[in-house]
Amino acid sequence: MSIFYTTYESPLGCLTLYATASALVGLTFPTQSVTFSDPICKVERTSSPILTHTIQWLDQYFAGQVPTVTIPLAPQGTAFQQRVWSHLQHIPYGATLTYGELSQLVFHSPRPKGAQAIGSAVGANPISLIIPCHRILGKGRSLTGYTGGLSIKRALLSIENISFVDK
The missing domain is CATH 1.10.10.10 (Winged helix-like DNA-binding domain superfamily/Winged helix DNA-binding domain)
Known part of the structure; x- marks a missing residue:
């Protein structure tokens, strides 16, 4: 499984965004980390439609607006x-x-x-x-x-x- 990531400079520090081809799987603040359950996943820095939509969502949020962008989410957990x-x-x-x-x-x-x-x-x-x-x-x-x-x-x-x- 490939996981794509990028960073986003927010007013609260650099956020790291993680996505598969179909959904956002992680968003962390500088003090956080995320792990993925698939030990053979490949993580690479690139852009993707999911990451682009997430950046639009973040731009709206940090501008004080209620975000209107819809992002498919797939958090890994119990x-x-x-x-x-x-x-x-x-x-x-x-x-x-x-x-x-x-x-x-x-x-x-x-x-x-x-x-x-x-x-x-x-x-x-x-x-x-x-x-x-x-x-x-x-x-x-x-x-x-x-x-x-x-x-x-x-x-x-x-x-x-x-x-x-x-x-």
């Missing part, structure tokens, strides 16, 4: 992670959920340690920003961990005019 990431994709621009609320959506009932399981899946998201894990807040709308770093999470929430409690 069935549970896929379920969590699917829920993340339904959080609208400018809206948030708490880890507890997301846990309720995923498990359909209160579950001991559910928010922690959700946190692990959210933290494993390989397509940051487009699968909007930055829209997940802690209890009481508090700012909590983000794989890209809290300064990046603050900036992303600010772009979307989302209020939060910064402890």
Whole structure:
């Protein structure tokens, strides 16, 4: 399997975008990395229609617009992670959920340690920003961990005019 990548200079640092011929499989901030389950995959720097559409999406987002570009996504992860990431994709621009609320959506009932399981899946998201894990807040709308770093999470929430409690 071939994976194509390029970089994107964002206001928050250099992002790396990864795609197959048919879908985006990774988007990382400078503090993140992504691994692919296929040990024989070939990763090469080039352009592709998926990467071009992703750059258009990012241009709209960082201009403060709700992105209108549609990008096929194919994040690699467990069935549970896929379920969590699917829920993340339904959080609208400018809206948030708490880890507890997301846990309720995923498990359909209160579950001991559910928010922690959700946190692990959210933290494993390989397509940051487009699968909007930055829209997940802690209890009481508090700012909590983000794989890209809290300064990046603050900036992303600010772009979307989302209020939060910064402890």
